[in-house]
Amino acid sequence: MKRTMKKTAFAAAPAACGAVCAADLPGVARVMRPARVSRGDTNVRKNQPIDDAAWLWMPGDDGRLTGFETRTDRPNPNPDVKFVKFRKTFEVRPGEGPLVVDVSADERFYLTIDGAFIARGPNRATVENWQYQTYSVTLAPGDHVIVAVVWVLGDFGPLAQLSWRGGFILKADGVFDERLTTGKAKWEVGWLGGIRAIGIDNGVWGTGNQFEMTGAGPYAGEPADYVEAVGVRGPAGSKGPHIYGLRTPGWMLFPTQMPDQTETRVAPGAFRAVARGTTWRENRTWSEAETTSADVDAFNRLIQSGEKFVIPAKIF
Incomplete structure (x- = not known):
């Protein structure tokens, strides 16, 4: 299901999937973990590498839109939804690699390394089959930065989107385990602002709200500050609320058997006219000046060659 996002002010960039699309980034490959077809002792004992990682979130927030926040000094800047950015700097030493990671989030994540798009997900499922x-x-030897944007839309999201609470988990194999695995390595996290729901706006029922974004948007935008992320659920099989050690509550993780969604750059036609100060989706007749303005050329250079330009907020 697709959600349309309306932006009120932004720096326009060419790649819809981030600074670099997956097809443009050498050295990235999807790994298919063996299918798990039985729930069995999931969350009772560790059955797979990712079960050794913990789930992280923003300190003082319970990860639910109907919940609470105890960190009044660092409140969520968005009234309707929750967007956070996780960040971790790590080193690759000569001869190390490749980096293999298992990753998931609740509700959704957008993962990059050094600004290059790696993945989005997870595929939607129930909490008992997350x-x-x-x-x-x-990666080349040296320092790198891995970033995950994670969001919770709650009632503003698609009807197909299920959730337990906001969270992010990543398990790195081999020498990168202690450097990157959530619950072992220290990650930073910060709130992303400038995002609010604006209603369905003639959209298809069930696909969720449209959103108005101010600024660079969640992928390119930066939090006002970062704090250390905190664990909100330990590794699978860790002690839960029951004294006899039954299932760790929450997400039961299973490796997806579905291929990734296609991430391809496209140049969808051409802009024919640009108008300023008009109403959203207004039916109107375009003037000759609006079809020959410099804005038309700027938009076409954006989709044809990737040239960037800035749209000031005051023109809307």
């Missing part, structure tokens, strides 16, 4: 994806990434 999906994760695995990727192998070859």
Whole structure:
């Protein structure tokens, strides 16, 4: 299901899937973990590598839109939804790699390394069959930054979107385990602002709200500050609320068997006219000046060659 997002002010960039699309990034490969077809002792004992990782979130927030926040000094800047950005700097030493990671989030994530798009997900499922994806990434020796934008839309999201609470989990294999695995390595997290729901606006029923974004948007935007992320659920099989050690509550993780959605750059036709100060989706007759303005040329250079330009907020 697709959600349309309306932006009121932004720096226009060419790649819909981030600074670099997956097809443009060498050294990234999807890894298919063996299928798990039985719930069995899931969350009772560790059955797979990702079961050794913990789930993280923003300190002082319970990850639910109907919940509470105890960190009044750092409140969620969005009244309707929750968007956070997780960040971790790590080193690749000569001869190490590739980096193999299992990753998931609740509700959704957008993962990059050094600004290059790696993946989005997870595939939607029930909490008792929560999906994760695995990727192998070859990186040059040196310092790198891995970033995950995670969001919770709640009632403003598609009807197909289920959730337990906001969370992010990543398990790194081998030498990268202690450097990156959530619950072992220290991650930073910060709120992303400038996002609010504006209603269905003639959209298809069941696909969720449209959103108005101010600024660079959640992928390119930065939090006002970062704090250390906190664990909101321990590794699978860790002690839960029951004294006899039954299932760890919450997400039961299963490796997705579905391929990734296609991520391809496209140049969808051409802009023919640009008008300023008009009403959203207004029926109107375009003037000759609006079809020959510099804005038309700027938009076409954006989709044809990737040239960037800035749309000031005051023109809307």
